[in-house]
Amino acid sequence: MSVYRPRLLTPGPVELHPKAVEALARPQLHHRTDEARRLFKAAREGLKQAWNTQGEVLVLTGSGTAAMEALVLNLFAPGERVWVPVHGKFSERWAEIAEALGLEVLRSGLEYGKSVPPELVEGLQGPFHGALLTHSESSTGALNDVKALAQAFKARFPDALVVADMVTSLLVSPVALEPWGIDAAASGSQKGTMCPPGLGYAALSPRALGRLKPRGYYLDLAKELKVQGEGESAWTPAINLVAAVAGVLGAVLPELEDHLCLKAKQNALLYEAGEGAGFKPVPEVKSPATTAFYLPEGVKYAQVKEAFALRGATIIGGQGVLKGKIFRVSLMGYSDLYDAYAVAELIREVAASL
Amino acid sequence: MSVYRPRLLTPGPVELHPKAVEALARPQLHHRTDEARRLFKAAREGLKQAWNTQGEVLVLTGSGTAAMEALVLNLFAPGERVWVPVHGKFSERWAEIAEALGLEVLRSGLEYGKSVPPELVEGLQGPFHGALLTHSESSTGALNDVKALAQAFKARFPDALVVADMVTSLLVSPVALEPWGIDAAASGSQKGTMCPPGLGYAALSPRALGRLKPRGYYLDLAKELKVQGEGESAWTPAINLVAAVAGVLGAVLPELEDHLCLKAKQNALLYEAGEGAGFKPVPEVKSPATTAFYLPEGVKYAQVKEAFALRGATIIGGQGVLKGKIFRVSLMGYSDLYDAYAVAELIREVAASL
Structure with missing residues (x-):
């Protein structure tokens, strides 16, 4: 289980x-x-x-x-x-x-x-x-x-x-x-x-x-x-x-302003966790839609994907020229601030496991 | 209720x-x-x-x-x-x-x-x-x-x-x-x-x-x-x-042949009920996808639609040049032979109610 x-x-x-x-x-x-x-x-x-x-x-x-x-x-x-x-x-x-x-x-x-x-x-x-x-x-x-x-x-x-x-x-x-x-x-x-x-x-x-x-x-x-x-x-x-x-x-x-604040806050928490754990962000100006981090030197996308999958989470890699070079994690879907804290913790655990 | x-x-x-x-x-x-x-x-x-x-x-x-x-x-x-x-x-x-x-x-x-x-x-x-x-x-x-x-x-x-x-x-x-x-x-x-x-x-x-x-x-x-x-x-x-x-x-x-027989049989039962009740079929060669009947003289589509709606059923009228001239009833969706008997009865009730 x-x-x-x-x-x-x-x-x-x-x-x-x-x-x-x-x-x-x-x-x-x-x-x-x-x-x-x-x-x-x-x-x-x-x-x-x-x-x-x-x-x-x-x-x-x-x-x-x-x-x-x-x-x-x-x-x-x-x-x-x-x-x-x-x-x-x-x-x-x-x-x-x-x-x-x-x-x-x-x-x-x-x-x-x-x-x-x-x-x-x-x-x-x-x-x-x-x-x-x-x-x-x-x-x-x-x-x-x-x-x-x-x-x-x-x-x-x-x-x-x-x-x-x-x-x-x-x-x-x-x-x-x-x-x-x-x-x-x-x-x-x-x-x-x-x-x-x-x-x-x-x-x-x-x-x-x-x-x-x-x-x-x-x-x-x-x-x-x-x-x-x-x-x-x-x-x-x-x-x-x-x-x-x-x-x-x-x-x-009816709560659009709060909703957009939540999305911004969630994304900031995920970037903070990832950067704190040593992952380098891809974008210069960050969209709240998704985080994107470069794979650390010597780490393959499959390892990161698998580390998230072990924790129940489906993430996605890079597309086009970024394929095999980055990974992306997003809370654009239905989620609250608790989810952001939880996923921030997953990111830290994944980083520690690599 | x-x-x-x-x-x-x-x-x-x-x-x-x-x-x-x-x-x-x-x-x-x-x-x-x-x-x-x-x-x-x-x-x-x-x-x-x-x-x-x-x-x-x-x-x-x-x-x-x-x-x-x-x-x-x-x-x-x-x-x-x-x-x-x-x-x-x-x-x-x-x-x-x-x-x-x-x-x-x-x-x-x-x-x-x-x-x-x-x-x-x-x-x-x-x-x-x-x-x-x-x-x-x-x-x-x-x-x-x-x-x-x-x-x-x-x-x-x-x-x-x-x-x-x-x-x-x-x-x-x-x-x-x-x-x-x-x-x-x-x-x-x-x-x-x-x-x-x-x-x-x-x-x-x-x-x-x-x-x-x-x-x-x-x-x-x-x-x-x-x-x-x-x-x-x-x-x-x-x-x-x-x-x-x-x-x-x-x-x-795995049961396609039986399924197609069912669709043909259902459609035949609905046409039989409708024709028996005095509705004139539109097509010369009948597709099992839907029945189509002309509206009886002096009957408006809204009356037929309403008579079916009173019995819980959503039907559809004509399109293009047939708008306001015909009505259509179909059992193409999930349904069995019991449904066909039931809908045949609805058709008879609707005809009697007009």
Whole structure:
């Protein structure tokens, strides 16, 4: 018998919120019913509030990547030029999506772990139709000041649209659309909303709504806009997850400020424990979504993973060029301050065991 | 107090299989773990067996429509020409998808409710790169002989690819890929596999696998093919649903023949009850996925819906041109012969109450 219960310490999927579990335990809903429409509207209203936007949030059945592609597909035409600062797996994904959809991409490559300095914008040669930014680059644990980046970019390219990956910042770190000069953003259900994976969120400011150039079929946001106001969706939605998201938002939003403080405090405790135990952090500016530490000299990722697994915990390693070089531990899921103390202790024990 | 428990009698979403409920009640899985990979492989192997193919079935996080778009996107290039016989909302969807993706579409329009006569192929003027067929047109309740259609089409256009919407026939009616001359097919989780909505399945015969021309990003099937063999997916999958599908297939496939007999028998009982009570069936050739009856003269859909709702049952009306003209009742979800007798009785009671 293990004295530890299984525990997901990964930056998505995460431990589910009890309101998600409760919603998911209900009998199957049909999406074309009043109850389903009520839940769909509640989820969308909650997401709009979480995102601080007067625009719209569209709920898509797909991963966060589907929401990212939907934004590029619907906001830019082939041949248009976008700036993508690349400093991790997810910012790299923006560049790949834009290229796959026929856009011209200017990449500014930075070392993985770095955040993007707003001064970088000064050296850019226009024209640009947009910038694709990453708020919380969870492959490295880095946070970007997307507000400063958006403002710097728009000061030079006022007609451009600024789109941000907020996949692991929504409900984890403060976020905003219009107040920050962000025109559109994406996230997904298995991150800060503490639900199972399967929904992508596409947030559009009023400015972005006025600039839609829909393409494709399944990810055509104009089709979704027409019907989501009524709590419907263009295609059969993962309605069970919509109900779960509505439940979680109903519980978290009234205490959002406290919730974001908790996430910041938890992350600080985990970094403090790891650094105290001798692990070197990967990011320069730390996102509350996940900690990321370099593997100590001579230690393989499998050893660290196994040391956590012995204590019931599932963690995750590096992606892309950081594969085999780092490990990541996250309390983005349902967890409180006790959990942070417990996981801080696990980190110390793991460090001592290596 | 109602003497009826709530019951979904809609052609998707449907009443969940207990193995789905069981899988969905487990703690959140991380998709990059051995357990998740084992379940992902089990779901894919089961779907390949269900589809009777030596090719591959790719599991996508999205609706059945996403799987349909993925097939058109990856098997045809813009400007290529496809034949789409249109006789319901879902065959219409094939035409819309192909047009949205830049294909040239030849529609053969038939009255809603009709099935497509294979002789229609004789009059077609080529060239064609493919045909997009609908096996079970659940908007009208009609079944097509897609085997005969595929054979007739390939006799005239041997290089063409034949793609079929098998969204409501997989695990409901016998299906096959290569043995029927079908190159690719789509379905989704909330139909015959009796799980919540959120997964689309894209089945590809060996011939289709040799003809992939990937486009786009999220629905790029070449990316999925590279990793799904190992139980991974290109993007974060709705892994909870994958586990549910694996559980249901493990229970249903060993008794598939009996299961398909049950579905046929249930549907026959419901049609018998409805016709006996004076309702006129919509389809010429009946699919076991759903019954579809015309509303009697002077009766509004809302009355029929309400009469079923009083008895705990959620049914659905018509779509597209059949909206306000028909109603549909389905036992595609988890149900047995007792349920069919009970629902047959409901149909008789509803008819008597109008």
